[in-house]
Amino acid sequence: MCGRNSLVWTDDRSNRFRVPLTNRGGRSRFNVAPSQTMPVIVNDGQVLMVMMAWGLLPHWANSLQGSNCPINARAETLAEKPLFRGLLKQHRCLIPASGFYEWKWAGSRKQPYYFRLNESPLFAFTGLYDVWHGADGNAYPTYTIITTEANELVNPIHNRMPVILRPEDEGRWLTSTPPAPDEMTAILGAYPSEAMEAGPVSPRVNNPTEDDEVLIARVL
Known part of the structure; x- marks a missing residue:
């Protein structure tokens, strides 16, 4: 599961994702939690950054309340699940991020860890x-993050991780034509562990109202 992440904007955000300067997506966030509204990149005839709530509410739901709003979708079963099958063909998106959190039991409590890429702040x-x-x-636009089996860095903490796109695959994921099955397998695999780093961080991240840069700083 991917249930928390961060998005620390840099000055080149518009160039990084090739979105119009008027669609930049707000301030940096260090503790993004489900139900919160975040910038998402879509291709709706043109590449745009749109604000969406995290937790997928299907267009056919009866109401905003009482609906199952999954925050994650398993890569291995996307084409099988009715909830995701149609979206995989037409409603693929990019979720800008700078890192994500997972938790591991340490005695009687869970210790949060923060994962990021070595050389890519976005x-x-x-x-x-x-x-x-x-x-x-x-x-009311909403989104879900696709997850896959964890790589060697993440696996000791959690057996799942979010699918992180290689820059060269981002444009392909957004095109109007869905990737072929062999492309999909390659795109939705685990990001290389040697290109990532991780460390324990403050348990303050457990509280979704906490949101400052100290949360992503390594402790211990």
Whole structure:
């Protein structure tokens, strides 16, 4: 599961994701939690950054309340699950990020760890999105993060990790034509562990209202 992440914007964010300067996506966030609204990159005839809530609400849901809103989707079963199968064809997206958190038991408590890339302060998770429309005519876009089996760095902490896209695959993921099965397998694999680093961080991250740069600093 991927249940927390960070997004630390840099000055070149518009160039990094090739989005218009008017669609930059707000301030840096150090403790992104489900249900919060974050910038997501889609291809709707043009590449745009759109604000969406984390937790997928399908367009056919009866209401905003009481619906199952998965925050993650397993890469291995995307093409089998009715909830994700159609979105995989037409509603693929990029979720900008700088790192993610996972937890490991340490005695009687869970110790959070923060994972990031060695040389890339900004990257993208693969995601799927949908847009629910209320009776008032308002649109409510939401997204889910795709996960895969953990690499050698993440596995001692958790057996799943978010799919991190290589820069050369980001454009392919956003194109109007879905990747072929062999492409999909390659794109949705685990990111190389040697290109990542991890370390224990403050348990303050357990509280989703905490949000400052100290949360991603290594402790111990």
